[in-house]
Amino acid sequence: VFGLHSNALITAQINQAKKLLEAIVSVQPQLSAGDGGLAPEEIVSNMVSEFTSRMPDVISTANRHELSFAKEESGRTISLGVFLAQEIDRFNLLVGVVKASLAALAKAIKGLIVMSSDLEEMFNSFLIQRVPAKWTAVAYPCLKPLNSWVSDFIQRVDFMNSWAHDGPPTSFWLPAFFFPQGFMTAGMQMHARAHKIPIDSLMFETNVLTYPTPDDLPEPPETGVNIHGLFLQGAGWDLDGACLQESAAAVLFIPLPVISLRPVLCADVEDNGSKYSCPLYKTSVRAGTLSTTGHSTNFIMYLSVNRSSEAAAHWVRRGVASLCMLDD
The missing domain is CATH 1.20.1270 (Substrate Binding Domain Of Dnak; Chain:A; Domain 2)
Known part of the structure; x- marks a missing residue:
């Protein structure tokens, strides 16, 4: 009815079970031998x-x-x-x-x-x-x-x-960092200083590579950085077509391949409607507060990924997002 995938019911049931178990634990007496x-x-x-x-x-x-x-x-x-x-x-x-x-x-x-x-x-x-x-x-x-x-x-x-x-490394494990936003800024700043370009005129171009793990990478990129360790929720990933696809039944998360982030001039980026702006979060809560630096405590950035033949609104209804870590 709402355009949700069948996996949405599984997610809802998992969340209900977690709340029930937390309530049970909160009223349990202390353990004794x-x-x-x-x-x-x-x-x-x-x-x-x-x-x-x-x-x-x-x-x-x-x-x-x-x-x-x-x-x-x-x-x-x-x-x-x-x-x-x-x-x-x-x-x-x-x-x-x-x-x-x-x-x-x-x-x-x-x-x-x-x-x-x-x-x-x-x-x-x-x-x-x-x-x-x-x-x-x-x-x-x-x-x-x-x-x-x-x-x-x-x-x-x-x-x-x-x-x-x-x-x-040839690829950076993004989930390892306290402050991933700082890593993004540092990578952008290095490019801006090397080419004497104002940093606010740059943005990252996202390219999901065909390498499932960083061990498969031949060498580090000449420009930008490679990152790995992310998970995709709400959709699958077609490695051959390099685009989003529907999730397999009962598969809630999939590991994403290595992702290349290359600084490009904002003025040179053309939006032809073939991309989906996939939000990247530190945790599955998908919510945070603004810190004193003006950055969210959870949201990191948008990854522009190929969306296949489905409209972007389709993947929004699916709740597609990328995460730095799972809850288990």
């Missing part, structure tokens, strides 16, 4: 030990790769190098907070220090696989449960370490 079961303190203590053993060190800038922090002719660090340094600072702050809070919780469970309100909230969050508020306060937007959040966090730190010490 049953017959042969572990006490809550033992469960959380085991989780703390596991997370502590897996937690990475802060990202060092010693022995950094010269190309990652290359200098311009003027002597300034390239824009992507400045962005990388800012991201490293954010990650190091988060690593420090996570490590310190894990150590404090371990001591509190053993009775060596007082269980403060923050540590109690952290303890209860661990029991229901929720990321502690103390972590989310200094972290990036993420809806993953605790175990998945920790694994994702470690992968992000590994990527930043690799970029800093092994040099710029």
Whole structure:
């Protein structure tokens, strides 16, 4: 009736189930040790030990790769190098907070220090696989449960370490960043400075490549940047036709191939009506607030993708959007 895909019902049912489970968890009594079961303190203590053993060190800038922090002719660090340094600072702050809070919780469970309100909230969050508020306060937007959040966090730190010490990659894992909008601006600024063009006269031309993963890329682009790690919701992707297609039944998300972002002059871009402006979000919430920088806390940009023979309004009704990460 409303032009929705059959998958929309699945999404609605998943959302209803999540709300029901959250309501059940909110009224559940605290766990207690049953017959042969572990006490809550033992469960959380085991989780703390596991997370502590897996937690990475802060990202060092010693022995950094010269190309990652290359200098311009003027002597300034390239824009992507400045962005990388800012991201490293954010990650190091988060690593420090996570490590310190894990150590404090371990001591509190053993009775060596007082269980403060923050540590109690952290303890209860661990029991229901929720990321502690103390972590989310200094972290990036993420809806993953605790175990998945920790694994994702470690992968992000590994990527930043690799970029800093092994040099710029052929494709950048966009979901790894705290501030993807800053990455976009840095990439645009490098092109603007190299060609002495006002940055506000440029925009990114989107080209979804035929390479499913960055490992298939032969070399980095001469102009612009490649990004990967995005997911498409509400539609499928025809790799041969390089355009949107209807979602397969019961397939809610698909990984997008590597995407090329090439700076071009706004005046040179012609809109022939064959594109769909696909919004890109950090999380599946698809909503955010404006930060002090004027950027949304969730929306990143529009990706102009080929839309096949269907009108753009068709894909709007489908709710087609791209995401940096899934919720699991």
